[in-house]
Amino acid sequence: MFQTLVSMPPTLALSIAIVAEVIATSFIPKTEQFTRLTPSLVVAIGYGIAFFLLSVTVKSMPVGIVYAIWSGAGIVLVATIGYFVYGQKLDLPAVIGIGFIISGVLIVNLLSKSIGH
Numbered sequence: 001m002f003q004t005l006v007s008m009p010p011t012l013a014l015s016i017a018i019v020a021e022v023i024a025t026s027f028i029p030k031t032e033q034f035t036r037l038t039p040s041l042v043v044a045i046g047y048g049i050a051f052f053l054l055s056v057t058v059k060s061m062p063v064g065i066v067y068a069i070w071s072g073a074g075i076v077l078v079a080t081i082g083y084f085v086y087g088q089k090l091d092l093p094a095v096i097g098i099g100f101i102i103s104g105v106l107i108v109n110l111l112s113k114s115i116g117h
Contacts, residue, residue, distance in 0.1 A: 005052075005053075005056065006056055008056065010056065010057045010059070010060045010061050013053040013054075013056040013057045014053070014054070014057045014061070014066060014069060014070065016049070016053050017049070017050045017051075017052075017053035017054050017057065017070060018050075018069075018070055018073045018074055018077070020046045020047070020049040020050040020053065021046065021047065021050035021070065021074050022074055022077045022078055022081065023042065023046045024042065024043045024044075024045075024046025024047045024050065025043075025046075025074065025078050026078060026081045026082075026085065027039045027042040027043050027046070028043055029086065030042075031043060050070075054066060054067075054070060061115050062114055062115070065108060065112065065114050065115050068104070068105070068108055069105055069108060069109065069115075072101045072102075072104055072105040073105055075098070075101055076098055076101055076102055076105075079094070079098055
């Protein structure tokens, strides 16, 4: 199984890393400053999976590009979860900023030769 994870396509590893990080980050408020065991374990395991899969990804993609995609996608997804799950409001500048982040991630993914499509 470990060998399968290490040899997975880098874009798949990065996608799963993003999902794991978003789940982990979304559970941080539920930990109540890490006093609740189950949400705290979700956070720790989620970040562990995310960082492991990032290490798989950077074997074949530049670390700066990987980090830009990972963090950009994570910001957008966590902000979306914050809005729908936690009722956190986004003002117009926040929505515009998130739009710029989405644009940046799309430009890197669709147009950059740095990631080796």
